[in-house]
Amino acid sequence: MYSEKVMDHFMNPRNVGEIEDASGVGTVGNAKCGDIMKIYLKIENDVITDAKFKTFGCGAAVATSSMATELVKGKSINEAAKLTNVAVMEALDGLPPVKVHCSCLAEESLHAALWDYAQKNNIEIEGVSEPVETDHHEEIEE
Numbered sequence: 080m081y082s083e084k085v086m087d088h089f090m091n092p093r094n095v096g097e098i099e100d101a102s103g104v105g106t107v108g109n110a111k112c113g114d115i116m117k118i119y120l121k122i123e124n125d126v127i128t129d130a131k132f133k134t135f136g137c138g139a140a141v142a143t144s145s146m147a148t149e150l151v152k153g154k155s156i157n158e159a160a161k162l163t164n165v166a167v168m169e170a171l172d173g174l175p176p177v178k179v180h181c182s183c184l185a186e187e188s189l190h191a192a193l194w195d196y197a198q199k200n201n202i203e204i205e206g207v208s209e210p211v212e213t214d215h216h217e218e219i220e221e
């Protein structure tokens with residue numbers, strides 16, 4: 080059901096933990112499944128020098144947060160803001176259709192962390208807006 084890459088990032092997630100003096104922190108949750116994802120970014124001169132995460136959630140949520148943190152390290156904040164859940168899924172060789180919504184948490188928590196950084200530094204990052212509560216489980220529950 081899961082690709083080898085998803086299993087690898089689930090069994091050996093990269094970048095687990097927190098950054099104490101993070102430049103930006105983003106937390107998103109899904110009220111229905113109760114899964115929560117928190118991403119920490121260390122940013123120097125608008126470049127992400129470190130990224131860590133804590134995810135309390137399903138295997139796909141862990142794997143996508145692991146991959147998302149890997150993908151944004153070394154990127155500028157503007158490049159990172161363009162990272163979509165689809166790109167994260169592609170990097171993992173895909174997810175089963177019922178698990179696509181889990182990857183949205185990775186995109187949203189990344190955006191929430193970038194929003195936090197932008198707020199603290201009084202800047203705007205293209206494509207990053209204030210996080211809103213969304214419900215990605217609607218489509219699978221109906």
Ligand code: FES
Pocket residue numbers: 109112113114136137138139140180181184
């Ligand atoms: S089931 Fe909730 S994020 Fe995957």
